[in-house]
Amino acid sequence: MVVGDASLDIDTLVIGAGPGGYVAAIRAAQLGQQVLIVDKAELGGVCLNRGCIPSKALISAAHSFENAQHGEAFGITASDVKVDFAKTQEFKNGVVKKMTNGVSGLLKGNNVEVFNGECMFINENEARVFNDHESPRYRFKNCIIATGSRPIELKPFPFGGRILSSTEALNLPEIPKSLIVIGGGYIGAELGQMYAKFGTKVTIIEGLDTVLPGFDKDMTNLVSKTMKKNGIEIHANAKAESATQTDKDVTVKFSVGGESQEITADYLLVTVGRRPNTDGELGLDMIGVELDERGLIKVDQQGRTSIPHIFAIGDIVPGLALAHKASYEGKVAAEAIAGHPAVVDYKCMPAVVFTDPECSSVGLTEKEAKEKGFNVVAGKFSYGGNGRAVSLNHPEGFVKIVAEESTGVVLGSQIVGLEATNMIAEMGLAVEMGATLEDLALTIHAHPTLGEIVMEAAELVLGNPIHAIAPKKR
Structure with a gap:
């Protein structure tokens, strides 16, 4: 009172x-x-x-x-x-x-x-x-x-009516027949792919050269491939210019390489950051x-x-x-x-994206580690070599481990594939505690599980993989 x-x-x-x-x-x-x-x-x-x-x-x-x-x-x-x-x-x-x-x-x-x-x-x-x-x-x-x-609101695309932020996109009363997404970052990629799986015709307009900028190209290539299987049309290196809407649809004008294009859909979702x-x-x-x-x-x-x-x-x-x-x-x-x-x-802050396949990363990428002056060893083990992934009919993806060459200390990891967002936790712990490749390789992982891929990736980087052919030494 x-x-x-x-x-x-x-x-x-x-x-x-x-x-x-x-x-x-x-x-x-x-x-x-x-x-x-x-x-x-x-x-x-x-x-x-x-x-x-x-x-x-x-x-x-x-x-x-x-x-x-x-x-x-x-x-x-x-x-x-x-x-x-x-x-x-x-x-x-x-x-x-x-x-x-x-x-x-x-x-x-x-x-x-x-x-x-x-x-x-x-x-x-x-x-x-x-x-x-x-x-x-x-x-x-x-x-x-x-x-x-x-959400950031762009002047040419003010929120309202048929132009949505992520908030409105999560609360649509029915599945739209078509959807345009401006911005192929994690929000646009997740929501665009989600609606595509429900049957929506989705078009993504991204200003950079790939969806999910910031993740390794090997990872984003897998996501892009699956998106195309879902019927998603991706326009990379594109510039969204304007939108006009009626009570039934919205038309977006954009350009790629200087060439103007136009597309109409039920809704426009703008996800260009926050x-x-x-x-x-x-x-x-x-x-x-x-x-x-x-x-x-x-x-x-x-x-x-x-x-x-x-x-x-x-x-x-x-x-x-x-x-x-x-x-x-x-x-x-x-x-x-x-x-x-x-x-x-x-150092151990993970980044995860719930696309299909899922993407996750923790610590340094191979490129970042080299830029910081580390002598690096790195390798990746495919989901296709894992019994659990194959039995789940999800053989696409990999676990990549980046380590310091002289000590074997794990510097980072990138995972793309089924349950990647859960699997990255083990790698975060490895980076946090200063674990080595041998620590991961000597940790007995239950079979058959997706977690085994971490052990296999560590063994591969060490040069003694069991379920893959060892790369030829230089």
């Missing part, structure tokens, strides 16, 4: 309840801090409500539909397979509700106070939180800003929190901003915009506030 305009005292204010904010709040509370977390939308942020979780639920449904249609290799023929997309959306929404309810329970169980509303700094030590019913002031000792990001939520009424400029030229908050290795007791984490600070990065940074910030010597170390 606030008397007049007096301020309530708390230890730590967390602004934003996404995967960075709620994790930071829980960890801070575990360390004995009195915590208030504020978010104007749902608990769980974009990730749980409009990003990671709902998209993976729909992707899982799309895989199920595709598998039901194409079981011929196993001697299974299913006729008249249909999708009730309303029930698919109901499944997705149920997953989201279960996860967000879980976050609510965790916050409550850790005695974190939750305020559903907006937050505005009054000064470096006070903030007002408000909604339609109340507007208390809080005096805080420390603050963690975790306000996340939003913008940090550092503008608006939060008041960062008023209290002097320093931003860079991209609107990202400048922080040190503990997440401290230019104001030492105010921290920032997640999509609003430099680095990859990843949910697990935000969660990691949230723990570091909470521990720093508690006086622990915690600092960020991104």
Whole structure:
């Protein structure tokens, strides 16, 4: 109860309840801090409500539909397979509700106070939180800003009507007959391929020379190949120029190599990146929190901003915009506030994409390792040499391991194929603990499992593979 305009005292204010904010709040509370977390939308942020979780639920449904249609290799023929997309959306929404309810329970169980509303700094030590019913002031000792990001909106393609951001694309009431995607990064690739598996005619317009820029060409080539099998048309090195829409469709003009083209579809999905939520009424400029030229908050290795007791984490600070990065940074910030010597170390930060096949990477690529001056040994073992992958009828893909030549210490790994997003965890542990190729090769992996491919890849790089012909020594 606030008397007049007096301020309530708390230890730590967390602004934003996404995967960075709620994790930071829980960890801070575990360390004995009195915590208030504020978010104007749902608990769980974009990730749980409009990003990671709902998209993976729909992707899982799309895989199920595709598998039901194409079981011929196993001697299974299913006729008249249909999708009730309303029930698919109901499944997705149920997953989201279960996860967000879980976050609510965790916050409550850790005695974190939750305020559903907006937050505005009054000064470096006070903030007002408000909604339609109340507007208390809080005096805080420390603050963690975790306000996340939003889709970038391009002037020629303003969101609305038939022009969608990822948020609207996840909530369509029915499967579109056709879809244009501007941007072949991880969001565009995932959602485009998901709808293609449901039967949508998808066209991807990408400004660079491949989908999933940033991943190894050997990996993206496999994804592109599967996309084409799904009927996706990819225009690389293309420039999207304009769009006109009616109440029934949207037409996009674009050019490739100076040649103008035009395409019409039910919807246009624009996925060209995300913008940090550092503008608006939060008041960062008023209290002097320093931003860079991209609107990202400048922080040190503990997440401290230019104001030492105010921290920032997640999509609003430099680095990859990843949910697990935000969660990691949230723990570091909470521990720093508690006086622990915690600092960020991104050496083992994995990147994963839920395309078909899945892609994942951790540590250094072979190119990056060489650029850093390492003498490198590297090799990759094919999924096609693994009994489990073949029995699942998914022999496409590989595990690549990059190691230092003299010591055998694992520097990084890239995996493309079935369950690559799960398999990368073992390689992340290997990089984190400074494991060697021999450590991986001597670790007994159960048979028949996909995990064996890691062991086989390590043996291949060592020069003594069992289930592959050893490469000739130079």
